[in-house]
Amino acid sequence: GQSSRTGALSTHVEQRAYNLRPRKDDSVTIERRSELARLRREQQNQRRNKRKEAETLRQQEIRDYEEFTRSKLWWFDEELPEKSDKDLEDRKWRPYFEASDPGLFNITLKGANWEVERLALQAGASVVGLQSSTGDTYLFSCSGTIVEFFEESTMIVTVANLVRCPDAVQVANNLKISVYLLQDHKTLEGHLAYHDFYHNICVIRVQSPFHLPGKRFSSNIEAINFDKICSRDVVALGRDKENHALLVTTGKIIPKSSKFDCDELLVSTCRISKVEVGGPLMDFDGNFIGMNYYDAKETPFVPSFIVLKCLKQFKLFRTVIRPWLGLRVRTLHAEGSIAHEKMQTNFHGATGVVIEKIEEDSPAKESGLNEGDIINQIDGVYISNAAE
Incomplete structure (x- = not known):
């Protein structure tokens, strides 16, 4: 009996020490405990159901978005033009752009003010698209410039590639030209x-x-005079033959020789497509200062005063007459920075062209000129490049 009383006393002391209360097992307590457990289960079920509903709603939104996307893709597939092999040779040079309305630029005139855009749009009325064919065979596509109205006809100047045979330096037979x-x-x-x-x-x-x-093309040679200017902002213009839209590309004239075997060509940084070949090169004052050719990275162009001389001789002689001097020259500024620096040091800042080759029994040989001589004046007129 003594030990049982001691155990009960120890239990009571332990409960008092830890503030523990004895568990009540009466019916009211058991019922209350069951109700609390039921409420906890209901709350857990409610939270679980809400999570399921949110997940179901999210999955439905995903399905709706996928259905919407599929419908849009189907619409785009229906609206896209059918693939055609026509002009495939031309299209591989031409970057994709969308210009559904006639007369719109294919790009923005970067770095140009509103006045330049206005001048480009005004000049664009004189820019046309051209395509040639022989019979049913496609030949060439390019751009051109309306230069004048002569003998009740409109004259358009462009590149001779338009009329040239693909495999011979002659005019193609049965030529058909669309403007x-x-x-x-x-x-x-x-x-x-x-x-x-x-x-x-x-x-x-x-x-x-x-x-x-x-x-008209400009007759001013100062636009390409590198004695007075190191670079010049320009705009290359062309016209797309399919949607008749004006094509515009900006760049700068740079003191660099073209990789083509022609010392009269200059170079601009405009990146044009092949359909823009033959289009004019315009400065930011609205003057046509050249006609564009094609290269993958840069755009060589023939200066405007050479175009004017060719047009003048076409009128007078129906052909271009070139006097044979028997020498080949190279522009000094196109030699690269190291060679140019040596020229400037050795010849005290000389500018112009250097004689690269002189033919035997030629007027240049008889005049006493030698290979390596520098020419910076002709008849008292200063020159800065081979084109001049």
């Missing part, structure tokens, strides 16, 4: 008037029922 205008998406038939494969230039004559605005 694509901005005005009302008109397409006219053109005819070859003059051509010169040496300078890669030709003139297309068009009979138009309405007046076509023309624009």
Whole structure:
């Protein structure tokens, strides 16, 4: 009996020490305990159901979005034009862009003000698209410039590649030329008037029922005079023959020689597509200072005063007459920085062209000129490059 009383006393002391209360097992307590457990289970079930509903709603939203995306993709597939092999050779040079409305730029004129954009749009009325074919065979696509109205015909200057045989330096047979205008998406038939494969230039004559605005090339050689200017902002213009949109690319004239075997060509940093070949190069004052050729990285161009000389001789002689001097020159500023520095040091800042080769029994040989001589004046007129 003594030990049981001692155990009960120890239990009571332990409960008092830890503030423990004896568990009540009466019916009221058991019922209350069961109710609390039931409420906890209900709350857990409610939270579980809410999570399931949220997950179900999320999955439904995902399914709705996937259905919407599939419908849009189907719509885009239906709206895209069918793939065609027509002009495949032309299209691989041309970056993709969308210009559904006629007369819109394919890119923004970066670094140009509103005045330059206005000048480009005004000049764009004189820029046309061209395509040639022989029979049913596609030949070439390019751009051109309306230069004047002569003998009741409109004259368009462009590159001679338009009329050249693919495998021979001669005019293609059964030539058909289409001219694509901005005005009302008109397409006219053109005819070859003059051509010169040496300078890669030709003139297309068009009979138009309405007046076509023309624009002359500039005769000012200061635009490419590298004695006075190191670079010049320019705009390359062209016209797409499919949607008749104006194509615009900006860049700078740089003191660099073209990789083509022609010392008269200069280079700009404009990146154009092949359909823009033959289009004009415009400065930020609105003057046409050259005609563009094609290269993958940069754009070589023939200066405007050479274009004007060719047009003048076409009128007078129906061909371009080139006097044979018997020498080949190279522009000093195109030699690269190291060679240019040596030239500037050894010849005290000389500018102009250096004689690279002199033919035997030529006027240049008889005049006493030697290879390596520098020419910076002709008849008292200073020159800065081979084109001049």
